[in-house]
Amino acid sequence: xxxxxxxxxxxxxxxxxxxxxxxxxxxxxxxxxxxxxxxxxxxxxxxxxxxxxxxxxxxxxxxxxxxxxxxxxxxxxxxxxxxxxxxxxxxxxxxxxxxxxxxxxxxxxxxxxxxxxxxxxxxxxxxxxxxxxxxxxxxxxxxxxxxxxxxxxxxxxxxxxxxxxxxxxxxxxxxxxxxxxxxxxxxxxxxxxxxxxxxxxx
Amino acid sequence: xxxxxxxxxxxxxxxxxxxxxxxxxxxxxxxxxxxxxxxxxxxxxxxxxxxxxxxxxxxxxxxxxxxxxxxxxxxxxxxxxxxxxxxxxxxxxxxxxxxxxxxxxxxx
Numbered sequence: 001x002x003x004x005x006x007x008x009x010x011x012x013x014x015x016x017x018x019x020x021x022x023x024x025x026x027x028x029x030x031x032x033x034x035x036x037x038x039x040x041x042x043x044x045x046x047x048x049x050x051x052x053x054x055x056x057x058x059x060x061x062x063x064x065x066x067x068x069x070x071x072x073x074x075x076x077x078x079x080x081x082x083x084x085x086x087x088x089x090x091x092x093x094x095x096x097x098x099x100x101x102x103x104x105x106x107x108x109x110x111x112x113x114x115x116x117x118x119x120x121x122x123x124x125x126x127x128x129x130x131x132x133x134x135x136x137x138x139x140x141x142x143x144x145x146x147x148x149x150x151x152x153x154x155x156x157x158x159x160x161x162x163x164x165x166x167x168x169x170x171x172x173x174x175x176x177x178x179x180x181x182x183x184x185x186x187x188x189x190x191x192x193x194x195x196x197x198x199x200x201x202x
Numbered sequence: 203x204x205x206x207x208x209x210x211x212x213x214x215x216x217x218x219x220x221x222x223x224x225x226x227x228x229x230x231x232x233x234x235x236x237x238x239x240x241x242x243x244x245x246x247x248x249x250x251x252x253x254x255x256x257x258x259x260x261x262x263x264x265x266x267x268x269x270x271x272x273x274x275x276x277x278x279x280x281x282x283x284x285x286x287x288x289x290x291x292x293x294x295x296x297x298x299x300x301x302x303x304x305x306x307x308x309x310x
Binding site (some may be wrong): 021025026028032033036037040042043044046047064068071072075076078079083085086089090149166176180183184186187190191193194195198199 | 203211212213214216217218220221224225228231232233236246249250252253254256257258260261264265275276279280282283287290291294295298300
């Protein structure tokens, strides 16, 4: 009771909104720790990117147009999940489902392209065991890919209750976290795109 | 402040703006990479600058960093993360370059 009174004085509308913002902040703290995880991979990449052990480097192995298509797919997925988040806040059930389903489809196409590139590299004899550069490339891009895979499964897990029960306070909270996760994945990809595919190209 | 944050969550506008800005920045990066009219160091700085700007645009317009109500805990935790990452990446490059330099006579 006392706490609710203090909250009201400080301008918090109600405890429901308080729970929402606490959950979203908690998820944000998880995201910044994931930024640190990827930061350590980028540090390793910065150190090892020239250690190709006589094999081909980034400029010979990667195709820029292919990486650009992947970038646009993931950017659009993050954008559409942002629209889905806004639709969920407006309690538009149909639009929310459509936007998040589209996010998932774009993510699946992205994953297909990534697995295609991995198998192309491994078949050509450029697997992760060939050089320090390829080890960190597969670790960095693969870890991001596992995150995308998880995000795809998460969309399915969250959309089922939305389809059944509509948008409740609980599903809105979860969808907000899901939207942030997709947007986080896209920011990590912007750095992968910049440092791995573009800077390795000259 | 709270209303402003709520407005950012409900509106479609921030996502649309972030998408357009990101597309422009990525198109600029791609042009630089394809046409090669910048050399070595200048190219790296241009790509680094454009890539970082794209990430910042998305942090603001997609993740709404800085748009929350008064105690800016989101911004504070993020600023600390950036500091940690800067130390890890900058420190790794610095110490490993130094090691490479000191090992020169042996490796060549």
